[in-house]
Amino acid sequence: MTQQAEPLDSGAPLDSDPFDGSRMGLLDHLTELRNRMIWIVGSLLFGIVASIAFVEPVIAFITAPVTNASGAEDEVSRLIAIGPTDTIFVFFKVMFVMGVIVAMPVLVYQIVAFIAPGLYPHEKRGLFMLLPGVMVLFFGGAAFANFVMLPVAVGFLQNFLGDVIDQEWTVDRYIGFFTRIVFWIGVAFETPLVIAFLARIGLVSGPQLLGMWRQAIVIISVVAAMITPTIDPINMTIVMLPLISLFFLGVGLAYLLYKPRAPRDLDEMDWGDDEE
DSSP: OHHHHHHHHHSSOGGGOTTGGGOOOHHHHHHHHHHHHHHHHHHHHHHHHHHGGGHHHHHHHHTHHHHHHHTOTTOSOSOBOOSTTHHHHHHHHHHHHHHHHHHHHHHHHHHHHHHGGGSOHHHHHHHHHHHHHHHHHHHHHHHHIIIIIHHHHHHHHHHTTTTTOOOOOBHHHHHHHHHHHHHHHHHHTTHHHHHHHHHHTTSOOHHHHHTTHHHHHHHHHHHHHHHOSSSSHHHHHHHHHHHHHHHHHHHHHHHHHOOOOOOOOGGGSOOSOOOO
């Protein structure tokens, strides 16, 4: 029994323990969580305050697909408010969403920095290197939803049964519809980075993912059907094609970045005293 314990006592010094950097007590975790929450709340408040002056132009920009789809050049918008506080609610909702967008780099960094101590050094480096790509792909997905998908979807929805039903959309329902679609399309565009990170930490590999391409297409079809606001195959195809392309891009990144995951079992660690 004493021979098994000798490597821990007479081997590598304590500061070489690969887990020391990630060991924290409960109070340390709570203190770090509090500090990061302060940064998150502060960045949100800053983003919300900085967005106040731009809310009205952004609302005009958001409602542009409805105006363009209406085909009426003399109309500013076909959206209506049916309650006395609807416009105030929409104003604050858009202001909050803009605040989240402004604060998103800080939010993502604080979340990643909080979970990073539980990762290996190469996993931390890979995760932090992916942070700029997270923002680029999210905003790329949001731009795709706004400029490509929504104009087609809004045109279809406004013309569906248009001969027998006069459609007048409320502004609060449309804003909720817009933000939901844009957000989830932006999240779906993160697929390559998620795959790349999982490959970097050894959870998935390129050949493994490539062998699951049929299942991936089925899953993408289901996700596209859930995201797509209409029942026509055109809008679903518009969503599916970029998601399939992003999946195969992620497969390519998995081939390049895959690294077998090192064991975390202490009994399997090399403490440097194997040689006598």
